Amino acid sequence: MKFLNLILVLTGLITLNTNAQTKVDSPEEKLEKDRKAIKSLAGFYEVNFNYGEVTAPDPNYKFSKPYESHGNEWAEIIVDEPKRIVIQHMLAINDTTVIKHWRQDWTYEDTNIMLYTEGNAWKKGNLTPADVKGKWTQKVYQVDDSPRYQGYGTWSHVGGHDSWSSETDSPLPRRESTVRKDYNVLNRGSRITITKNGWMFEQDNKKIVRSADGDKLLAVEKGYEEFTKIDPKTFAYAQKWWASQQTYWADVRGVWADIIGSQNTFKVQTMANGKLLYETLFNLGDQSIKEKWTASQNKEKIKTALQPYLVK
Template structure:
């Protein structure tokens, strides 16, 4: 009887372990499905506000051709770099998303382009993936964790976290300073949908005040890769330099419990400085050591002590 009980227990443990491993692989495949060649439609509109006198902003609509390339594929870490293909001769290194499994380390946005390091309990992130989003200059943007679900043939993930103002408003508005992002990702037959319920928040020492709520839809629809020939060629020449940029940022984030970034110094935006260094690196064939030394020097004026 004891032997039978032991066999049943071990069989149950093996079944649970196999299920967990299968779920992990399902998660990985869903994340990897975010990569590809897309036409993206951006749609945002404010829908509610607590102040009845509030004047809603004009709905935002835009579109672009975007290539999302997997640049790191590890069992519990997947990194996807996005590139905007403007035309046959212009490409912009766009945002980056790092996916990490059961990650207990976060950089949480506070306000005014500042982040603080936070530790999450293993229980809170068990079976969950963290999406760490970075800006075009590879500085942090926002990080949130959630569970991938695979029900009825649908792959979906959701999370809620604070972030800086979206780029579409960061240079035109100053009536709020934190965007609380409610993000949902759904994999579709055509690509994927990035749906958002965002709260525009005024954060002060006295607490948070809600200004308005907006709905957002970013629809990624697969298109032929031919439109991205120049972008692929450009990235092939630049990817070594940007790997060194990521390494410098990783060192900065690992050694600072708080981080504040000044986006503009001496009339230059941070991404302009790093992009210029990238072109110079390719032209002059800098080594990894040279890249990292020059990137550190370029970043220094933008890191607020």
């Protein structure tokens, strides 16, 4: 009889009657789990970067050499609000040098999104409350705080495993932007998974040739960025540097937010007057600290400095 019941269960003709029930989180509980997962992305890490092309539609395509790198990265929460969490990344080099790295802004049920088109240009997307219900948008910014890409998705907390995924277009990655001219858009399939000792940023990326005739797939690559927690002592210099710079960069973020919020489309060029955008803003930050500028002075000078880089 037990064997017969087992067969019936397996074939779906009957269901087992148990007292076990799967607890469904309330929206408030789910939101708090999401926030906890996002905040766990902050910390002190050794990061290993591994990227490699895995397939291409053209049988004659010559695959690029796999990319491997590593570094020490500090991710600091600089804004912690109920539905908005901002994490700034810093690279620490040889205990004497720090590079303000990328930034990720997480916003909950956010209908505002900028979508990458091509040629370092973006346009406003049209999202409805239904599109983003229960979802978080990850807005990623460059070292100069200009936009890079934005995608939205749902955090999952099944079986004690926290993960989030999205798909969106972006500019070429920095590791290829100066050496590749055969494609102009990277369609990023991103998946973040919290691990025991940090987190994994897994990517399934499509390298796209975008033209007036549409999109053409050039190649597909697989990427892994593994963040493993290490001793915070490695980042003493970086923390000291950021303590002196953070007010200035808050003003930079504010100016960018005004620019992005006031336009439906905009385009940024990385070089103007013989200087890269990030060089201009970093030099301005050093000058701001040296001359002790006020917030209003900072913002005025930042606005002026950005104008040559904004394409009309």
